[in-house]
Amino acid sequence: xxAAWTIALKDLRQRLRDRSAYIIGIGAPLGLALxxxxxxxxxxxxxxxxxxxxxxxxxxxxxxxxxxEGTLAQLPDVEVQRAATVEAATEMVAGDPNPxxxxxxxxxxxxxxxxxxxxxxxxxxxxxIQVIGNRQSQTAAGLAASLAEGYASELSSxxxxxxxxxxLVGAEVDRLATGVAILQTESPATLVDITTDTKQLDAVTYxxxxxxxxxxxxxxxxxxxxxxxxxxxxxxxxxxAAPIGKSSIVAGKAISAFLLGLxxxxxxxxxxxxxxxxxxxxxxxVAALVLAGVIAAIGVMALVSAFAKTVEQALALxxxxxxxxxxxxxxxxxxxGGQGFLATLRYASPHAWFMQGLADLTTGDVSVVxxxxxVMLAFGVIAGALSLTGMRRGxxx
Amino acid sequence: MRAFSIAAMELxxxxxxxxxIFQVLVLPLLIVLLIGAQAGGGVDPRVGxxxxxxxxxxxxxxxxxxxxxxxEIFEVGSRDAVVRQVERGQLEAGLIIPDDYSADxxxxxxxxxxxxxxxxxxxxxxxxGIDAVVTQQASLVRAAQFAQAAGVGTFxxxxxxxxxxxxxLPPVEVTTSLAGEESDYENYGQFDSGSHTQLVxxxxxxxxxxxxxxxxxxxxxxxxxxxxxxxxVRDVILGEGLGRFAIAFMxxxxxxxxxxxxxxxxxxxxxxxxVILIVFSAxxxxxxxxxxxxxxNEDQANSLTGLLGLGLAALGGAMIPLAAFKYxxxxxxxxxxxxxxxxxxxAFEELVGRSGGLADIAGFLAILGAxxxxxxxxxxxxxxxxxxx
Numbered sequence: 001x002x003a004a005w006t007i008a009l010k011d012l013r014q015r016l017r018d019r020s021a022y023i024i025g026i027g028a029p030l031g032l033a034l035x036x037x038x039x040x041x042x043x044x045x046x047x048x049x050x051x052x053x054x055x056x057x058x059x060x061x062x063x064x065x066x067x068x069e070g071t072l073a074q075l076p077d078v079e080v081q082r083a084a085t086v087e088a089a090t091e092m093v094a095g096d097p098n099p100x101x102x103x104x105x106x107x108x109x110x111x112x113x114x115x116x117x118x119x120x121x122x123x124x125x126x127x128x129i130q131v132i133g134n135r136q137s138q139t140a141a142g143l144a145a146s147l148a149e150g151y152a153s154e155l156s157s158x159x160x161x162x163x164x165x166x167x168l169v170g171a172e173v174d175r176l177a178t179g180v181a182i183l184q185t186e187s188p189a190t191l192v193d194i195t196t197d198t199k200q201l202d203a204v205t206y207x208x209x210x211x212x213x214x215x216x217x218x219x220x221x222x223x224x225x226x227x228x229x230x231x232x233x234x235x236x237x238x239x240x241a242a243p244i245g246k247s248s249i250v251a252g253k254a255i256s257a258f259l260l261g262l263x264x265x266x267x268x269x270x271x272x273x274x275x276x277x278x279x280x281x282x283x284x285x286v287a288a289l290v291l292a293g294v295i296a297a298i299g300v301m302a303l304v305s306a307f308a309k310t311v312e313q314a315l316a317l318x319x320x321x322x323x324x325x326x327x328x329x330x331x332x333x334x335x336x337g338g339q340g341f342l343a344t345l346r347y348a349s350p351h352a353w354f355m356q357g358l359a360d361l362t363t364g365d366v367s368v369v370x371x372x373x374x375v376m377l378a379f380g381v382i383a384g385a386l387s388l389t390g391m392r393r394g395x396x397x
Numbered sequence: 398m399r400a401f402s403i404a405a406m407e408l409x410x411x412x413x414x415x416x417x418i419f420q421v422l423v424l425p426l427l428i429v430l431l432i433g434a435q436a437g438g439g440v441d442p443r444v445g446x447x448x449x450x451x452x453x454x455x456x457x458x459x460x461x462x463x464x465x466x467x468x469e470i471f472e473v474g475s476r477d478a479v480v481r482q483v484e485r486g487q488l489e490a491g492l493i494i495p496d497d498y499s500a501d502x503x504x505x506x507x508x509x510x511x512x513x514x515x516x517x518x519x520x521x522x523x524x525x526g527i528d529a530v531v532t533q534q535a536s537l538v539r540a541a542q543f544a545q546a547a548g549v550g551t552f553x554x555x556x557x558x559x560x561x562x563x564x565x566l567p568p569v570e571v572t573t574s575l576a577g578e579e580s581d582y583e584n585y586g587q588f589d590s591g592s593h594t595q596l597v598x599x600x601x602x603x604x605x606x607x608x609x610x611x612x613x614x615x616x617x618x619x620x621x622x623x624x625x626x627x628x629x630v631r632d633v634i635l636g637e638g639l640g641r642f643a644i645a646f647m648x649x650x651x652x653x654x655x656x657x658x659x660x661x662x663x664x665x666x667x668x669x670x671x672v673i674l675i676v677f678s679a680x681x682x683x684x685x686x687x688x689x690x691x692x693x694n695e696d697q698a699n700s701l702t703g704l705l706g707l708g709l710a711a712l713g714g715a716m717i718p719l720a721a722f723k724y725x726x727x728x729x730x731x732x733x734x735x736x737x738x739x740x741x742x743x744a745f746e747e748l749v750g751r752s753g754g755l756a757d758i759a760g761f762l763a764i765l766g767a768x769x770x771x772x773x774x775x776x777x778x779x780x781x782x783x784x785x786x
Binding site: 018019020023024027028031032035036038039040090093094095121124125126127128129130131132133134135141145146148149152153155156157159160161163164165167168169181182185186187188189190191192193194195198199200215218313316317319320323324327332359 | 414416419420424427428480483484492493498502505507508509510511512513514515524525527528529531532533534535536537538539540541542543544547549550554555558559562563566567568569570571572573574575576577694696697699700701703704707708711712716717722729732733
């Protein structure tokens, strides 16, 4: 065991002297987590509709005014302009939607209230609000349309309520006053989005975790290929000739890979927590998942390397496997939402279990990581045991 | 001519390694396939609904959801099951109708229906459709509650009357029209934008990986031996560059052809697509040369390849679409255009989305060309120093 430690510490010292260890273990995943954080961060933020809209109020009545002054003016980041004609408004909307273009006097969408809109709403005649969007920025058009639709459905609702009251009373009532009174009542049923309360990782945490587990496989690569490296350098013969058991050599390599994986993961978890506000969750659960992830990575990479004859082959083969497993496990693209096939196949990748464990951990209940941890340990132990048969052959100098 | 023989030798060295073939030709196709299957075009999103009761109100609500179309509605046994299935990706969204929904509404108690959707996928549109159905029912209830509170009738009478009016009164309509230049996203099929982004991502990533080969040529003394031959420094650098360029172009061409043949991916005008590929391959080859000149060890080159190849792709819109950046953050959108990836993707969008031709993408090509020139000049300058050191 002492010999194993000596070998492990030797390997670790050797590795830490090489700048590439830091690049692959910390620099690359942290750099990518920062980039993903920058790119995906805005996805996180509560989306606020910010736009310039133009209104053509050909009605000038109380009902169109209520939308302009009530609904639109209430939106914090919406600038409301007015145009006299539909043509003028269309021209403002039709400009280049590129946010960098310097076109002044442009609008993201236009709302048109036809003449007699307010009167028609209080009648039984058909009535419509017109929305004009830019063909090239259909998101802005869609957002404007949904604002108009929200108001239109309120008006439809009021119209139905007023008609109902009139039917029950058996006489005409003051439609505008009744309508306003109805608008002031609370809607009896509302839809509440509870998505943020669910066990799903936010985008920034998702990619920070994805990069950490993805690069972990490359970090432990050095340890598991170092027997081949020692052979290429001619030092394996000397190790075997020394009075140490072969199992100590293998254990030494495994320990150095384990320590490297653990150190780089720990640095990543802490760094992304502060740098991009990644929310890893309950420390105990994260620690268990990271430990199991390191063991799975060592086992899988050792098994793949056992098939190789040279360091180059081992690196190429294991990199290929790490990339495929990483993609399959959804470290780059979330594959959990796919159709049956892929969503099931991903469980063949330890990466998927790591991500699943973290996602479940968002509830704060540490016990949920037990299954992912056990599965990852099984990956590591089974693959590691299988690799030993190949490794033993590899220990011939 | 010597440059060509050096390039040919580079290609031979490349083709001898089986793993290169896998990484350059097989892996990108596999991933395009994965992403295509993921995007799952043509499959309706699945929406789970949980309700504890079966009343006229709840069944009207569910019928209303079914009537929207464009989504598959499933009834799920419990609230937790809805949430869990959304978390696990078995449903894209869920609607949870609270217990005592009908009784509460009749008693004038306001209720909240819960909506849950997959956090990482953009199904915001689903929420809108479901919200409209909920609002429609709420408006009937509101009419009934108002009439009841005003003392003009009972809840049930008023509700029945409101239902009649909702059916007969024309609703306040919203018509949407679009102005401005044509942008035909209808041209995009299931695999299209995934293939465009993967082409850009992988061509750059694997070509950048060639930096390690340049370092190897330096380390093994191949470069010095070439310089001892009548080949000039220029020949050697040009030859290396051509080799990198040829590999990049081949990879891109394989992705284009294979995705076109297998998944009928639309690449727009063939001439335009090939020219984009040529110029972008030159950018990637230039970047590989520069990295190969700046870094002195293959391990470092490989890690930097991963960082730059994936990082620039993420920034440049090869992971989430550029169009999304525009609305999310202008800063991100501006920074994206520091990468050559963004310009190449914009060029493909012009070709496919707006059915553009070579003339329409000339601006993008010029920008990409400038990247290639600058990278090659820098790389030549550094390599000349390193090789003749």
